[in-house]
Amino acid sequence: MISFRYARANDVADAVRQIAGDPDAKFVAGGTNLIDLMKMDVERPTKVIDITRLPLKQVENTPGGGLRIGALVRNSDLAYHPQVEARYPVLASAIMAGASQQLRNMASTGGDLLQRTRCCYFYDTATPCNKRERGSGCSAIAGQNRMHAILGASDACIATHPSDMCVALALLEAKVHVSSASGDRVIAFAEFHRLPGETPERDTNLDAGEIITAVELPPKGFATNYTYLKIRDRLSYAFALVSVAVGLELDGDTINDCRFALGGVAHKPWRDPRAEAALRGRRANAATFADAADVLLRDAKGYAHNTFKIDLARRCISRALMQAARGTPQSQSSKKIA
Amino acid sequence: MTEVENPGSGRDAEKLPRAVQTTVRERVGAQSPMTTPEAVSVRLTVNGTRHSLLLDPRTTLLDLLREHLDLTGTKKGCDQGQCGACTMLIDGRRVNSCLTFAVMYDGARITTIEGLAADGALHPLQQAFIDHDAFQCGYCTPGQICSAVGLIAERRATSADDIRELMSGNICRCGAYTNIVAAIQQVMGRS
Numbered sequence: 001m002i003s004f005r006y007a008r009a010n011d012v013a014d015a016v017r018q019i020a021g022d023p024d025a026k027f028v029a030g031g032t033n034l035i036d037l038m039k040m041d042v043e044r045p046t047k048v049i050d051i052t053r054l055p056l057k058q059v060e061n062t063p064g065g066g067l068r069i070g071a072l073v074r075n076s077d078l079a080y081h082p083q084v085e086a087r088y089p090v091l092a093s094a095i096m097a098g099a100s101q102q103l104r105n106m107a108s109t110g111g112d113l114l115q116r117t118r119c120c121y122f123y124d125t126a127t128p129c130n131k132r133e134r135g136s137g138c139s140a141i142a143g144q145n146r147m148h149a150i151l152g153a154s155d156a157c158i159a160t161h162p163s164d165m166c167v168a169l170a171l172l173e174a175k176v177h178v179s180s181a182s183g184d185r186v187i188a189f190a191e192f193h194r195l196p197g198e199t200p201e202r203d204t205n206l207d208a209g210e211i212i213t214a215v216e217l218p219p220k221g222f223a224t225n226y227t228y229l230k231i232r233d234r235l236s237y238a239f240a241l242v243s244v245a246v247g248l249e250l251d252g253d254t255i256n257d258c259r260f261a262l263g264g265v266a267h268k269p270w271r272d273p274r275a276e277a278a279l280r281g282r283r284a285n286a287a288t289f290a291d292a293a294d295v296l297l298r299d300a301k302g303y304a305h306n307t308f309k310i311d312l313a314r315r316c317i318s319r320a321l322m323q324a325a326r327g328t329p330q331s332q333s334s335k336k337i338a
Numbered sequence: 339m340t341e342v343e344n345p346g347s348g349r350d351a352e353k354l355p356r357a358v359q360t361t362v363r364e365r366v367g368a369q370s371p372m373t374t375p376e377a378v379s380v381r382l383t384v385n386g387t388r389h390s391l392l393l394d395p396r397t398t399l400l401d402l403l404r405e406h407l408d409l410t411g412t413k414k415g416c417d418q419g420q421c422g423a424c425t426m427l428i429d430g431r432r433v434n435s436c437l438t439f440a441v442m443y444d445g446a447r448i449t450t451i452e453g454l455a456a457d458g459a460l461h462p463l464q465q466a467f468i469d470h471d472a473f474q475c476g477y478c479t480p481g482q483i484c485s486a487v488g489l490i491a492e493r494r495a496t497s498a499d500d501i502r503e504l505m506s507g508n509i510c511r512c513g514a515y516t517n518i519v520a521a522i523q524q525v526m527g528r529s
């Protein structure tokens with residue numbers, strides 16, 4: 001790890017003033033991703049600004065009936081928050097499916113959104129990686145790519161976004177509140193993370209100098225018919241091969257409204273309006289769900305080691321939609337798949 | 339490091355009542371092996387002992403305790419958040435100390451495996467791990483026990499499935515999992 005200057009920020013204005021115009025400065029919140037990457041020399045900030053003292057630790061009701069989550073709310077506090085458990089159980093479930101309790105006790109809401117890919121070449125500074133070093137090449141395309149993307153990848157990068165929480169936030173259509181020295185803005189969740197394209201070094205549309213202050217949930221929480229199904233190499237404490245978050249609104253067995261989002265398959269949590277449209281107004285049954293999976297995966301493309309993910313995703317989508325329709329969401333404790 | 343007032347440092351002090359340890363073992367000193375211009379001062383209470391330190395900000399809590407404060411009970415496995423060997427409690431919450439910068443925890447109260455026994459009596463979880471033979475090599479054990487202390491304080495686990503899931507951040511290379519769950523259940527049954 002290179003040497004760096006350490007500074008504490010007192011409030012949001014102080015934090016954005018300290019980071020303004022310093023491209024080599026980084027905020028630190030939970031530290032669980034940044035410190036790891038600093039140890040690997042992947043992140044090399046010369047200044048680290050500690051934002052853990054900022055007053056961004058509240059979970060509050062919004063006047064519009066939603067919930068505003070401060071950027072420093074820890075993953076475990078959020079998953080166990082009574083409002084989240086009751087009104088947004090798919091979010092609580094997705095958080096509990098990620099990492100370990102020690103890590104959830106540290107990880108912050110803002111840091112979770114900005115965690116970087118777990119592509120092994122991104123971590124290994126001895127190998128080319130366009131995300132780490134623009135123009136150096138992508139080692140994964142012809143290398144080890146078992147964990148990599150099957151949707152939305154580019155010739156420059158086939159990495160996936162590793163977050164579980166973000167898959168639920170995509171489903172819930174959260175909004176990301178950010179501040180900078182030049183003012184505040186709100187970014188729709190679908191616009192927050194980017195596809196790699198020709199600029200895989202940029203994971204998100206957060207600009208340099210901006211800080212995430214909060215994540216806002218709209219009122220609609222799909223608290224009755226939902227699930228978060230995560231398939232991974234171990235039953236716990238492993239990143240997703242494929243995960244699916246579902247929210248349904250049913251009238252009898254007719255699907256009135258439907259959303260579903262996938263994790264582990266792309267550079268961002270993956271939603272597809274056409275696949276969701278294929279479900280609306282139809283009967284909630286296996287045939288309908290298989291159709292929706294086919295629509296979502298119509299352009300899926302595998303690489304040497306991850307073509308199995310296409311079939312896995314198809315089955316996960318069908319199973320997750322069935323879990324949600326039956327009102328039997330995946331338990332994150334007993335690992336039995338209902 | 340200099341100890342300004344240490345009539346009872348080392349093993350002897352551990353025999354003293356807790357309150358006495360706190361007062362007599364206050365330490366002040368430059369902990370950083372190299373004094374860099376970036377050095378940052380930090381105050382921490384570790385197992386009831388207050389420390390005022392001047393640190394290279396790169397120092398993790400794990401390295402601070404092991405390399406500077408001579409508290410080697412907490413183990414380093416992966417140094418990357420992947421094994422749980424370094425689990426300790428910060429203000430009562432279990433965390434992976436390898437992924438912390440110590441300077442971020444100014445004012446915090448830290449508890450490690452060395453701080454669990456009270457007045458010479460083992461912590462109930464320490465005793466339960468012995469009763470249930472919940473370790474072989476013992477390398478993961480300090481982390482397992484600190485993690486279990488955190489788990490019980492969180493009051494979320496009600497079944498063996500819950501314990502297994504909420505302890506999944508602690509890897510045991512010897513595979514003592516069955517007995518670790520039994521040890522934790524024994525203590526949970528009592529509390």
Ligand SMILES: Cc1cc2nc3c(=O)[nH]c(=O)nc-3n(C[C@H](O)[C@H](O)[C@H](O)COP(=O)(O)OP(=O)(O)OC[C@H]3O[C@@H](n4cnc5c(N)ncnc54)[C@H](O)[C@@H]3O)c2cc1C
Binds near residue numbers: 419
């Ligand atoms: C072994 C291991 C296993 C894991 N398993 C999973 C898993 O299964 N699923 C999963 O989803 N995650 C998993 N994680 C990742 C974990 O969820 C993230 O590391 C965590 O969410 C990051 O949050 P943080 O607060 O610690 O971020 P930090 O490390 O503090 O910061 C991450 C990045 O965000 C920036 N940042 C932080 N806060 C802000 C802010 N408010 N505004 C602007 N920038 C900010 C920092 O500058 C940094 O670049 C795992 C991590 C480890 C180490």
Ligand code: SF4
Binds near residue numbers: 129159
């Ligand atoms: S997939 Fe992306 S992160 Fe991985 S080596 Fe290629 S460019 Fe780097």
Ligand code: FES
Binds near residue numbers: 418421422435
């Ligand atoms: S040493 Fe910290 S988790 Fe492995």
Ligand code: FES
Binds near residue numbers: 512
């Ligand atoms: S007892 Fe050997 S690693 Fe757990």
